[in-house]
Amino acid sequence: MVTQPRVQLITLVLLLLVVHLGQPVCVDVPSETEAVLGKSMLLTCIFCMKREEVKSKTHVDWYFMPTNERDLPKTHIYKYDKHMLLARDGPFKDRLTWNGSVDFQEVSIQIHNVTFNDSGLYECHVMREFKDFTPPSNFMKNITLKVKEKATNNAAALYSEIMMYVLLVCLTLWLLVEMVYCYRKISKSDEQAEDPAY
Template structure:
């Protein structure tokens, strides 16, 4: 499975030139470690337990600065921080803005109820199909037997019966 860690930091005016730096941290009880960097239009995955499982999932205009974790495990549960530093480029000065976003990820076991109900639905479908087939064969045989028991000679003699007047 894949999980998107969403970090959105919108710029008020898009016509202003800006350098955007993004650092993603995985927070443990002991320390925080950088797991992903985006700097100068180059995403970089850092060494560590997430190496090879992170991918940039943000927008090209850098309003959405999200990443995705591929093959999520229970060990990936925890707090992630998205640090966004924007350095605006004006002629006279270069102000900057810093945004910090916390994302809490809780990895839970997949609910198997839907899987069990789907299996039961298919089993019931197969069972009812076989039952319908057996009923059709049974009815066909019953009709076939009743046709064999039908004797057309009995009905021919009915027409040749002599009528006897009733005694008074």
């Protein structure tokens, strides 16, 4: 018969093995589209890699086209190439910072001190090149940004946040009840195993 400490040790080893083998997951999240005047704004761009794309060379370009000037060509505002980040000259000079991940699945940028002139269409272009004969992998994402003077109250976001906390409390209580129930069942089975009358 297997003893209780031995079962706990085996369970712990299996749990550590599962946690160790777990891989981080990439999820494409839509970018926010409303910025507040004078604040910072994160333009989210995520291009998840496939397993075979892990060893690739990544190039990232960000472009901007103002809302009221759709006839003009888009402006190249930010570039990542050969491990160098380059903010272009122009209205975004010294106001853009890189907010991407180390593995370049997230290639987001942040605009600081947002102005009304920052309203418009932003394009995120990502290209991954490979050493072998695999064709390059390309991706483009459009983000239409609107700049407002004040932040708007989003009732749906408030309700969803409240519901999230309510669910966290309820699930924690449910887990506690389940743990007590399981503990009592195990204790009862241990008592029955030790009692020769059963």
